[in-house]
Amino acid sequence: MHVLIIGAAGMLGRKLTQRLVRDGTLAEKSITDLTLVDVVAPQAPEGFSGKTRLMSVDLSASAVAAQLVEARPNVIFHFAAIVSGEAEADFEKGYRINLDGTRDLFEAIRLAHLEDGYHPRVVFASSIAVVGAPLPYPIPDDFHTTPLTSYGTQKAISELLLADYTRRGFLDGIGIRLPTICIRPGAPNKAASGFFSNILREPLVGQEAVLPVPDSIRHWHTSPRSAVGFMIHAASMDLDRVGPRRSLSMPGVSATVGDQIEALRRVAGDAAVALIRREPDAAITRMCEGWAPGFEATRARKLGFVAEDRFDDIIRAHIEDELGGTI
Numbered sequence: 001m002h003v004l005i006i007g008a009a010g011m012l013g014r015k016l017t018q019r020l021v022r023d024g025t026l027a028e029k030s031i032t033d034l035t036l037v038d039v040v041a042p043q044a045p046e047g048f049s050g051k052t053r054l055m056s057v058d059l060s061a062s063a064v065a066a067q068l069v070e071a072r073p074n075v076i077f078h079f080a081a082i083v084s085g086e087a088e089a090d091f092e093k094g095y096r097i098n099l100d101g102t103r104d105l106f107e108a109i110r111l112a113h114l115e116d117g118y119h120p121r122v123v124f125a126s127s128i129a130v131v132g133a134p135l136p137y138p139i140p141d142d143f144h145t146t147p148l149t150s151y152g153t154q155k156a157i158s159e160l161l162l163a164d165y166t167r168r169g170f171l172d173g174i175g176i177r178l179p180t181i182c183i184r185p186g187a188p189n190k191a192a193s194g195f196f197s198n199i200l201r202e203p204l205v206g207q208e209a210v211l212p213v214p215d216s217i218r219h220w221h222t223s224p225r226s227a228v229g230f231m232i233h234a235a236s237m238d239l240d241r242v243g244p245r246r247s248l249s250m251p252g253v254s255a256t257v258g259d260q261i262e263a264l265r266r267v268a269g270d271a272a273v274a275l276i277r278r279e280p281d282a283a284i285t286r287m288c289e290g291w292a293p294g295f296e297a298t299r300a301r302k303l304g305f306v307a308e309d310r311f312d313d314i315i316r317a318h319i320e321d322e323l324g325g326t327i
Contacts, residue, residue, distance in 0.1 A: 001026055002033035004068060006059055006105070007079030009038035011184060012125070015228050016077060021048045026075060027236040035073060038080070060101035065108035072112065075121045075235050078105060083191040084129060087151035098154035106161055110170040119172060122162065123234045126175040126247055128220055130156040133290035137218070141249060141299045148290055159247040166246055174234045175247030179295075179307075182221040183318040192287060196221065199257070200264055200315060203272040204327050212281035215258030218293040222252040223317040226307040233305055241303060251307040253314060254294030263311040267319070268327055 003020060007013045013036075020031055032050045036042035041056040053071075057064045059080045080101060081087075087094030102124070112118040129152030130145045145156045162173040183204075184197040195212055196219065202209035222230075230250050242248070255263070265273045297305075308314050319327055 001029040001031050001075065002035070002071065002073040003031055004035045004037065004071075004073035004076045005042075005079070006037045006068070006077065007081065007125075008036035008042040009040050010079055011186060012181070012224060012227055012231075013038065013042070013077075013079050015224055016079075016231055017042075017045050019228050019232065021045045023232075026232070029074075033071075033073075035068070035071065037068060058097075058101070059105060060096050065101070065104040066111070068105070069108040069112050069118070072118055073120060075123070076105075076109075077123050077125070077231055077235070078102065079125045081125070081151075081154075083189055084127075084149055084151040085192040085194075087154065088149055088192075091150060094150050094154060098151065099157055102158045103161060106165045106171065110165060110168075113170045119170070121235055121239075122171045122173040123231055124158065124162050124173060124175045124247075125231070126159055126177045127152065127155045128177050128179055128249060128292045128295070130159065130177060130247075131292055135290075135292055137293040138254070139249070139292055139295045141296055163244065163246040167244065172239055173246055174239055174242060176230050176234055177247055177249045178227055178230070179220040179222040179250055179252035181224055181227055182314060183322075184224065185318070185322045192284070193219070193291075195284075196257075196260070199276050200260060201318070203264060203275040204268055204315075204319065204323065206275070208275045208277055210279050211257065211276050212279055212284045213257060213288050214280070214285065215261065216256055217285070217288045218254060218256045219288070220252045220254055220292050220294045221311070221314060222250065222307045223314045225317045225321060226252075230305055230307075237304065245299075248300045248303070248305070249295045249297050250300050251297040251305055252295070253308055253311050255311045259311055263315055267312055267315045272327075 035053040037055045132146045132148035147153045166173040180193045199209045
């Protein structure tokens with residue numbers, strides 16, 4: 001099996017690559033080829049005995065999508081995107097990368113299908129940003145997509161394209177609406193939601209973190225470990241069970257910032273909590289008040305997608321996966 005990961009140098013792309021190499025199989029088939037693509041050069045995975053191809057390209061650049069499809073990968077994981085804050089700050093860049101690049105990929109697959117019947121599984125990393133306030137809690141699976149950010153709009157349009165290209169038989173697609181990933185390892189990125197991870201990640205290693213919103217802000221979270229599990233399951237399952245609504249809101253943990261802090265206290269103690277410095281930011285707070293507080297995720301759960309049940313477990317997953325199991 002040939003697996004293509006677009007956005008392979010990003011956090012989830014790297015973790016997915018590591019998981020695939022460790023498993024050695026996908027959908028009960030041996031992985032023989034890995035093509036890893038990003039705008040920065042991805043690193044070759046250690047321990048993979050098959051053929052690895054590393055590419056540093058921009059999916060939205062001319063003819064790149066056709067180049068990626070030329071080798072006819074069996075499964076395509078599409079993570080490539082700029083994050084919410086950057087997409088909002090740079091309107092043209094957001095649409096070029098998050099929407100135009102995705103459309104280019106689907107079109108390249110369609111043309112290949114018309115040429116020789118090529119029909120890959122495409123797992124698209126979407127986002128809960130496709131919904132917008134006013135929001136019920138919990139948000140039902142059939143809630144309308146009315147995003148209030150450019151990033152969410154770009155993801156929502158891409159979901160529609162994925163469904164239509166699937167309906168027309170050009171590809172076998174599934175969209176995974178990822179909750180906010182917490183705790184993100186590494187340095188903070190430009191995502192507006194970054195503080196959710198910052199107030200946990202830094203205190204766990206004895207560093208101070210800034211909290212710009214009140215404890216009452218509620219949001220929907222999952223760990224990087226669970227997010228990778230979503231992608232693996234999406235690539236392996238029988239998609240006939242999904243039906244025409246090809247994008248699914250994933251399970252997760254609904255938690256207020258106060259819940260996060262108390263989970264940190266239970267796992268790491270008062271000293272870690274004391275490292276959180278409160279610097280209220282009215283603009284960030286207003287933005288967060290329109291974010292999704294939590295989903296029913298009934299369809300996804302029935303289809304076998306699983307995530308943590310408690311925020312304590314999200315923190316423990318970070319300690320196990322990123323900190324060697326101890327703090």
